[in-house]
Amino acid sequence: NQGKLWGGRFAGGPSPELEALSRSTHFDWRLTPYDLAGSRAHANALHRAGLLSDADHAELLRGLDVLGERYAAGTLVPDVSDEDVHGALERLLIDEVGAEVGGRLRAGRSRNDQVATLFKMFLRDHARVLSGQVLDLVDALTQQAAAAGDAVMPGRTHLQHAQPVLLAHHLLAHVWPLLRDVDRLADWDARVAADSPYGSGALAGQTLGLDPEAVATELGFTGSSANSIDGTAARDFVAEFAFVTAMVGVDMSRLAEEVILWSTREFDFVTLHDSWSTGSSIMPQKKNPDIAELARGKAGRLIGNVSGLLATLKALPLAYNRDLQEDKEPVFDSVDTLEVLLPAFTGMVATLTFHTERMAELAPQGFSLATDIAEWLVREGTPFRIAHEVAGACVRVCEENGIELHELTDEQFAQINPALTPAVREVLTVEGSVGARTGRGGTAPVRVAEQLAEARERARAL
Numbered sequence: 001n002q003g004k005l006w007g008g009r010f011a012g013g014p015s016p017e018l019e020a021l022s023r024s025t026h027f028d029w030r031l032t033p034y035d036l037a038g039s040r041a042h043a044n045a046l047h048r049a050g051l052l053s054d055a056d057h058a059e060l061l062r063g064l065d066v067l068g069e070r071y072a073a074g075t076l077v078p079d080v081s082d083e084d085v086h087g088a089l090e091r092l093l094i095d096e097v098g099a100e101v102g103g104r105l106r107a108g109r110s111r112n113d114q115v116a117t118l119f120k121m122f123l124r125d126h127a128r129v130l131s132g133q134v135l136d137l138v139d140a141l142t143q144q145a146a147a148a149g150d151a152v153m154p155g156r157t158h159l160q161h162a163q164p165v166l167l168a169h170h171l172l173a174h175v176w177p178l179l180r181d182v183d184r185l186a187d188w189d190a191r192v193a194a195d196s197p198y199g200s201g202a203l204a205g206q207t208l209g210l211d212p213e214a215v216a217t218e219l220g221f222t223g224s225s226a227n228s229i230d231g232t233a234a235r236d237f238v239a240e241f242a243f244v245t246a247m248v249g250v251d252m253s254r255l256a257e258e259v260i261l262w263s264t265r266e267f268d269f270v271t272l273h274d275s276w277s278t279g280s281s282i283m284p285q286k287k288n289p290d291i292a293e294l295a296r297g298k299a300g301r302l303i304g305n306v307s308g309l310l311a312t313l314k315a316l317p318l319a320y321n322r323d324l325q326e327d328k329e330p331v332f333d334s335v336d337t338l339e340v341l342l343p344a345f346t347g348m349v350a351t352l353t354f355h356t357e358r359m360a361e362l363a364p365q366g367f368s369l370a371t372d373i374a375e376w377l378v379r380e381g382t383p384f385r386i387a388h389e390v391a392g393a394c395v396r397v398c399e400e401n402g403i404e405l406h407e408l409t410d411e412q413f414a415q416i417n418p419a420l421t422p423a424v425r426e427v428l429t430v431e432g433s434v435g436a437r438t439g440r441g442g443t444a445p446v447r448v449a450e451q452l453a454e455a456r457e458r459a460r461a462l
């Protein structure tokens with residue numbers, strides 16, 4: 001079988017059981033366009049080093065182009081006897097250009113430096129796709145934030161009412177982590193770009209005078225590996241990429257969980273659009289937040305993928321070991337999972353209808369303005385320790401009487417503490433409370449408007 005890249009030292013072919021175990025074409029075939037690009041760059045390097053005649057060089061490039069066209073047309077397929085994408089493409093190239101010319105391409109390279117390079121190229125392309133998709137989600141969130149205007153909601157800690165905040169402020173709190181995720185992908189990309197493994201050979205480098213820097217440039221990298229062992233054995237770029245995809249999933253899952261809660265009858269903060277929610281096969285009244293639930297569930301799967309990769313790498317001796325072939329399926333899965341999840345999630349977010357009246361009604365409940373009383377007292381000269389006690393006493397009196405803070409009478413305030421003059425009422429409205437939080441990053445409408453502009457500017461710059 002000419003698809004075998006080895007065999008010289010073996011008396012017989014591999015057992016069918018070994019072939020079945022070894023085969024990876026069912027998942028690595030998608031690396032074909034990158035393998036062909038790598039082969040083109042490698043053929044150019046061989047030609048420049050004087051190891052390929054002009055005619056053989058041209059013939060190899062022609063053959064590679066033919067394979068590329070057939071792949072694009074969907075007619076290039078691996079054979080069951082092919083071990084991996086690299087072997088299959090060499091066999092198919094030889095079918096096209098003959099063994100004499102086709103057999104020259106493998107000089108000075110190994111599948112070990114090849115696969116490390118191609119996988120980087122694949123992931124760099126998908127990092128760009130994913131960044132664009134995350135920025136679409138950011139866009140949907142910032143549009144919702146802009147549309148929310150000065151609408152308020154109960155801000156929570158421990159899932160309990162804490163202090164009123166602007167709905168826009170809360171939505172933007174989901175934007176910043178996503179912007180950092182895009183930033184992480186850009187950082188990752190710059191690091192990966194500096195390190196093209198082509199030229200590392202199997203582990204020790206090559207003897208043929210090829211120029212790895214030129215190959216790197218041709219493949220879109222900014223530099224080549226400084227250490228050929230590292231070039232072939234390192235997979236931290238895979239684990240880091242998988243971590244960022246898991247982080248995106250986890251960041252989405254936190255909003256997903258809120259959407260699920262908000263759409264319950266008990267919260268009643270949002271209505272999901274019909275096209276972005278699902279029904280029940282038995283309960284005709286149901287409208288379910290399946291997109292949010294799938295986002296929450298798939299975050300677990302993305303975490304599993306990064307955990308699995310780290311387990312594969314743990315204690316793996318240098319340099320290449322076949323264990324490393326296990327790097328592809330988990331990260332392909334992470335890419336495929338996020339690339340279908342993100343557009344659906346963005347559509348759900350973009351079409352949410354917020355019940356701002358309901359949120360405004362709940363915003364002051366649960367004594368969420370108690371901190372405002374304490375801080376008002378501090379501005380009037382009371383030490384915070386005492387102010388905290390006094391505001392706490394207001395809450396106690398309200399609880400005893402089944403009323404809210406703004407329903408306390410002037411007499412009740414004065415009785416709790418003489419410093420509580422009727423002027424305290426200015427902070428006992430939700431508008432007064434949020435309007436007073438004017439420090440940078442705070443929930444005052446002026447600050448949130450600035451924040452929205454800042455988030456949009458950051459998104460544009462990424």
Ligand code: ARG
Pocket residue numbers: 024084111112115320322324325326
């Ligand atoms: N298909 C392998 C991988 O993805 C590359 C082949 C390297 N095989 C070898 N025996 N050195 O890691």
